[in-house]
Amino acid sequence: MSTGDALSIRPQHPRPLPLARLAESHGLRAAGELGDAAVSGVTLDSRDVRTGDLYVGMPGARRHGAAFADQAERSGAAAMLTDAAGLEMARERGIGIPVLVSAVHPRELLGAVAAAVYGTADLPAKVFGITGTNGKTSVVYLLAELMRAAGVVTGLSSTAERRIGDEVIVSNLTSPEASELHGLLARMRERGVEGIALEVSAHAVERRRIDGVHFDVVAFNNFSQDHLDDFGDMESYFAAKLALFAPEHAERGVVVVDTPPGQRIARESRIPVTRLATEYGQEADWHLAVTRQSIDGVSFVLQGPEGAHFRGSVPVFGRFMAENAALALVMLHEAGIPIPRVADGLDGGRIPVYIPGRLECMNPDTPLDAGPRFFVDYGHTPGAFEAMLDALGEVAPGRIIFLFGADGDRDTTKREEMGRIAGAGADTVIVCDYHPRSEPPEAIRAQLITGARSANRAAVFEEGDPRAAIRLAVSIAEPGDVILYAGPGHEDYQEIAGQILPYSARDEVRGALREAGLLS
Numbered sequence: 001m002s003t004g005d006a007l008s009i010r011p012q013h014p015r016p017l018p019l020a021r022l023a024e025s026h027g028l029r030a031a032g033e034l035g036d037a038a039v040s041g042v043t044l045d046s047r048d049v050r051t052g053d054l055y056v057g058m059p060g061a062r063r064h065g066a067a068f069a070d071q072a073e074r075s076g077a078a079a080m081l082t083d084a085a086g087l088e089m090a091r092e093r094g095i096g097i098p099v100l101v102s103a104v105h106p107r108e109l110l111g112a113v114a115a116a117v118y119g120t121a122d123l124p125a126k127v128f129g130i131t132g133t134n135g136k137t138s139v140v141y142l143l144a145e146l147m148r149a150a151g152v153v154t155g156l157s158s159t160a161e162r163r164i165g166d167e168v169i170v171s172n173l174t175s176p177e178a179s180e181l182h183g184l185l186a187r188m189r190e191r192g193v194e195g196i197a198l199e200v201s202a203h204a205v206e207r208r209r210i211d212g213v214h215f216d217v218v219a220f221n222n223f224s225q226d227h228l229d230d231f232g233d234m235e236s237y238f239a240a241k242l243a244l245f246a247p248e249h250a251e252r253g254v255v256v257v258d259t260p261p262g263q264r265i266a267r268e269s270r271i272p273v274t275r276l277a278t279e280y281g282q283e284a285d286w287h288l289a290v291t292r293q294s295i296d297g298v299s300f301v302l303q304g305p306e307g308a309h310f311r312g313s314v315p316v317f318g319r320f321m322a323e324n325a326a327l328a329l330v331m332l333h334e335a336g337i338p339i340p341r342v343a344d345g346l347d348g349g350r351i352p353v354y355i356p357g358r359l360e361c362m363n364p365d366t367p368l369d370a371g372p373r374f375f376v377d378y379g380h381t382p383g384a385f386e387a388m389l390d391a392l393g394e395v396a397p398g399r400i401i402f403l404f405g406a407d408g409d410r411d412t413t414k415r416e417e418m419g420r421i422a423g424a425g426a427d428t429v430i431v432c433d434y435h436p437r438s439e440p441p442e443a444i445r446a447q448l449i450t451g452a453r454s455a456n457r458a459a460v461f462e463e464g465d466p467r468a469a470i471r472l473a474v475s476i477a478e479p480g481d482v483i484l485y486a487g488p489g490h491e492d493y494q495e496i497a498g499q500i501l502p503y504s505a506r507d508e509v510r511g512a513l514r515e516a517g518l519l520s
Ligand SMILES: CC(=O)N[C@H]1[C@@H](OP(=O)(O)OP(=O)(O)OC[C@H]2O[C@@H](n3ccc(=O)[nH]c3=O)[C@H](O)[C@@H]2O)O[C@H](CO)[C@@H](O)[C@@H]1O[C@H](C)C(=O)N[C@@H](C)C(=O)N[C@H](CCC(=O)O)C(=O)O
Pocket: 044, 045, 046, 047, 058, 059, 060, 061, 062, 063, 064, 065, 066, 068, 172, 173, 174, 175, 176, 177, 201, 202, 203, 204, 230
């Protein structure tokens, strides 16, 4: 997520849709005369309204969007869509624009309405969606890179950023609200995008942010603890992911079946599923085997039905990166972009993917006998910590120095487990602050440290200020050691006590490496 509050992206040449037609096709009641009013965009945020928009004022967790109807009207909204309560609020505010009233929660119609306004119900492009706890952003970037290799014009939407070809758009949520998503899809269509990779969070499925999108292929990679503050329990979190595997969302699915959650998705999916296994002996349609690993990347062989196979590598360490790449390859194959076509566009199977802030090495040119390698990562779940530290255990030439903090005001139950995994998998742990938000930072650190000490392995240091923590890590590291800073990834801010402060871990790390003479 970024703190950038850029306006949502829209098509450059919208085609206004008559309100009367919209009302009729979606069972909306018109409060007053619609005349020949038409709308050319949709938004549910008054601060994002453009002239000619349909402003959707719907109830949120904290307030009703209709409270901002006057602001939306002043900004040029041509009409409003709301519920009965919202209509009352709009009337109280003396709104003059036409109002459409929905008998159900407007969220239930938002995707279909946005698709109708933007004409995105049926896209010429192939659309791919990935869900799972960790690795969604990585799979999205791999999909985009592999499509480029196959000569496909690509667009993507991820936590890190959204992209249309080479154009980069600020990303505020992992999965944008349906109104924003359809605006993005419409712009992609204008730009001739032929293949679209979308990260689909559990929130997106549950809050109907993907309504009106029909995926050619959706995929599931893994499932572990996260977001319990939002979903309450693991079963509800899982159910939100499983719901993506349904005919109303997608044609077909690809599932990593190494673990019981993956096997369950494959069993309970309501669409045909192709299975990918990375564990030896696991029954599946496609099998992945890692052939070589180092701190600089991972090589693998992927084998599938009818002799389909791929031999290649990813320049990011970890078995799970090979798994992410294999999953992307199988998804494309299932959508009719066959592996040989992708392989033809790659140099010897090398996938030159760059994933911002995911196991990103900040000094890849430092020789291992001259200094430590410093990686910045977005991992913030016990599952991601385990995957990264297991991977490093296999490839780190020297000691592992692990630097991390935890979110304030988010799933507090995962903190001790994150600390324990860090303490068990690293040689040195440095606990610092991430986004404390409204919580006392030292209390968050204390929970992480309790977990880290419980493992009885790593030396544990506490340094709240992340800038100082980075420098502490560099000062104690020796040639061949690996420093892994988990949490901030691509982000460019720190949220402390209601304030958003500029902070880029990647820039800070570069600065610290320069100070130490490890980067020019
Ligand atoms: C918990 C949650 O999902 N909240 C979302 C929700 O906020 P809310 O219900 O609290 O909205 P509200 O503040 O009550 O406002 C009600 C309505 O008034 C509108 N409003 C509000 C203020 C204003 O000035 N003008 C205006 O029009 C709002 O746009 C909204 O439609 O509706 C907002 C508008 O769409 C979202 O931005 C907001 O996402 C917040 C930012 C969020 O952090 N969501 C997280 C939990 C999330 O969705 N994360 C997932 C998963 C990430 C992962 O996998 O790690 C994601 O996909 O990003």
